[in-house]
Amino acid sequence: MVIFNKIHLTAITLLFFGTILNILPFSEALVSKTPPILLLILIYLSLAFPNQINLTYAFISGIIMDILLITPLGYNALCYTITIYLILLYYPQIRLQSNWNKMFSLLIILIPYFFISTIVNDMLNIEYNILDVCISIFISVLIWPGLFGMLRFIRQKYTS
């Protein structure tokens, strides 16, 4: 029970920091190329604790991001929910992979995320630049090993 609470407490703290990092101000040239840090943290947490951190966390985090980013309600919630569902489908395989393979798996999982967000952008007539979207995916994959190591260190320290 104590470990269960520790997991949720750590997850909520990490997601709070992820939210802050997601809305951290950048110069205009970089804004559209920033990686979805909150989603990357959610991916890590659902890989580590698939029984506890799953679709409910993804949906609620998405709704919070919609409110903070001034996007139509449901936009991020939809994208996050589908991405975390993919993680829950394949987490046993991803867990066993080496770091390089994990980067490749992340790339495969992030492509549907950006694909869905692009469809929703089109539906809602939101302007976007496909090159920026590709750069954002590329940066997400590049920072993944570092982020993964850091999150694993935090998880081992605070949840065991």
Added chain:
Amino acid sequence: MKNNLHFRQSHIISIKLILFLVISISFLLIDKNLELSNKIRNNSSYLIKPIYSTAEAPLKIFNKLSIYIDSMQDLIKKNKILEKKVFIQSGIIQKIPLLKEENKRLKKLLNSSESMADSKIIIAELIKVNLSPFSNKIVIDKGEKNNLSLGQTVIDSLGLIGQVSEVNKDFSIVTLITDPGHALLAVNTRTEKRVMVSGTGDNRYLKAEYVSLNEDVIEGDILITSGLDNIFPEGYLIGVISKINKKINKDFMEVDVRPSSSLSTNQEVMILW
């Protein structure tokens, strides 16, 4: 057993997935114009403002530190330049009462009402957060507490920025003139013809729409607000026509307008009453 989520919980996960997808899509359909999320933001502004402030804090600290790091000589140089600017501008301002009188006299001659009444201005600071990369919106630190209301005009020292599109208790959201869903009626200062100017989603340019092929428009023409849309007061600078593309097989010209305000580098903006 607990780890065997693949088999044990798969049906629960599937039900959750369908439920959340249905809710998300329903929200998307209902909240296309951000009405529902506006209400939520308004009711939870006391929670949102601290999150925005926390995200903005590193930039503020960096800016404060950079002031300390600036050498004394740099500051003296900057001060001298600013003193010169103030001196020149105070010289220009001396002419304003005279111009106001002349304007009144000319308007009386034309029997037109005085539309440029002395308006109240308040200065608002931008809350610098990384919003959705493709939304042309900014957050400012003034809200209901400062008597802000929907539709108020927002300008900077160089020209028009946009209008207040959402008012919360402690902060407000401003839709920029570059938002694709935003349009306003402008006047070409050279020809005094009216032009519809709409946003493109790109902060670097706007689009002048429905400009017929035989209309007198040249690059460098200055566009100002017309005051006819009952949103923006008359006479504020919108931008300069930067590119004209005439295609014979089309009914209208493609006209790009470069906004005069610094839409992406602002620290402070002015709100008009």
